[in-house]
Amino acid sequence: MSTIYQEMFDIGEGTRQVSVGARRFHHPHLRALAEHELLSAGHSEVDGHLHVERIGAPFHVVLFCVDGGGVVTDGASRLTLGPGQMAILPALGHSGFRSAGTPWRLAWLLVNDVPAWRMLAGDHVSIRPLMHADSLYQTVRVLCAEAILGQAGFAAQALLLAVDLFRRALASHADEAIAARLQMVFEPVRHAPAQEWRVEDFARAYGVSAAHLHRLCVRHLDATPQQLIIRQRMRRARELLVAGAGNVATIAEQVGYQEVASFSRRFRQHFDVSPGALLQAMRAGQGGFPAG
Known part of the structure; x- marks a missing residue:
C-alpha cells in the first residue's frame, strides 16, 4: 500500500495539542503503540482555530469528543461531533475535522489500516455514541504525560487501558448493530402475522443456524426467536384493535390464533390487559393502555 497522501494542518495559537507516536522520529515515541497497530495517540484543547484534513491517508482517524x-468532514459532507460522541474517519478517504468557533476538548487515535482493526474500515465517516468519553480522554492524557516524562512503563499501562476502553466502545456499537439487524429479521411477522413462521426461516435469512440464531436473540434481545415471533404478533394485534379492525375473534384469526381464549391469554400476558378490556376502553373513549 502506498504511503503517499495529502495532509493539511491549520492550527491556531489558542489550540494546544499533545501527542505520542509509535515511530522513532516522534517525540516522544512509545514502542508499545506499534504493538497495538496504533500510529499515534493524543489530545487537543481547542480554543480558536483548528482544521485538519487528509486525502488517501493509510490509517484511520478516531476522535473522542468530551x-x-x-465539525467532521467527509468529502463535501459536514457532520457535527458533540460531547459523548466518537467519530471514525476511515483510511484512504477524503476526510478531516475542524473547530466550530467554540472551545472543544477531544482525544484521538491514528490507527493503522490492518486486519486487526478491520471494523474501522468503510467508505464514509461515521459518528457514534460513546459512553465514558471522559475516561478515554483522561486515559489518553495520562498516556501522553507519562511518555513525555520518559516513563515508558507507566505510559504502556495507560495505553493498555485506553485500548481496552476503545475496544469496549466498538464492541458496544457492534452489539447495537446486531440487535437492530435481528429486529429487522423478525419485522415481516408484523406484516403477515397469520403466516406459519418457522425459526429456521429467520435463521436462513440471517445466515446462521437455528441454534446460533437462538443464542444471538437471547444475548442481544433477551428473548428467544419464538418469543420474538409472539411479540410481533401481539404488537400487530394491538394495532388492529386500536384501529377498530374487528372484534377479538376476528383479530385473533388475523394474527394466527384459531382459539380466542389462547389469543386473549397471550395478549393479557404481553400487555397486562385483555383484548376485550382494551376494546371496551376504546369504545368508552379512555384511549391508552400499557405500551408493552
Missing part, C-alpha cells in the same frame, strides 16, 4: 464540539 466537551464542546466541532
Whole structure:
C-alpha cells in the first residue's frame, strides 16, 4: 500500500495539542503503540482555530469528543461531533475535522489500516455514541504525560487501558448493530402475522443456524426467536384493535390464533390487559393502555 497522501494542518495559537507516536522520529515515541497497530495517540484543547484534513491517508482517524464540539468532514459532507460522541474517519478517504468557533476538548487515535482493526474500515465517516468519553480522554492524557516524562512503563499501562476502553466502545456499537439487524429479521411477522413462521426461516435469512440464531436473540434481545415471533404478533394485534379492525375473534384469526381464549391469554400476558378490556376502553373513549 502506498504511503503517499495529502495532509493539511491549520492550527491556531489558542489550540494546544499533545501527542505520542509509535515511530522513532516522534517525540516522544512509545514502542508499545506499534504493538497495538496504533500510529499515534493524543489530545487537543481547542480554543480558536483548528482544521485538519487528509486525502488517501493509510490509517484511520478516531476522535473522542468530551466537551464542546466541532465539525467532521467527509468529502463535501459536514457532520457535527458533540460531547459523548466518537467519530471514525476511515483510511484512504477524503476526510478531516475542524473547530466550530467554540472551545472543544477531544482525544484521538491514528490507527493503522490492518486486519486487526478491520471494523474501522468503510467508505464514509461515521459518528457514534460513546459512553465514558471522559475516561478515554483522561486515559489518553495520562498516556501522553507519562511518555513525555520518559516513563515508558507507566505510559504502556495507560495505553493498555485506553485500548481496552476503545475496544469496549466498538464492541458496544457492534452489539447495537446486531440487535437492530435481528429486529429487522423478525419485522415481516408484523406484516403477515397469520403466516406459519418457522425459526429456521429467520435463521436462513440471517445466515446462521437455528441454534446460533437462538443464542444471538437471547444475548442481544433477551428473548428467544419464538418469543420474538409472539411479540410481533401481539404488537400487530394491538394495532388492529386500536384501529377498530374487528372484534377479538376476528383479530385473533388475523394474527394466527384459531382459539380466542389462547389469543386473549397471550395478549393479557404481553400487555397486562385483555383484548376485550382494551376494546371496551376504546369504545368508552379512555384511549391508552400499557405500551408493552
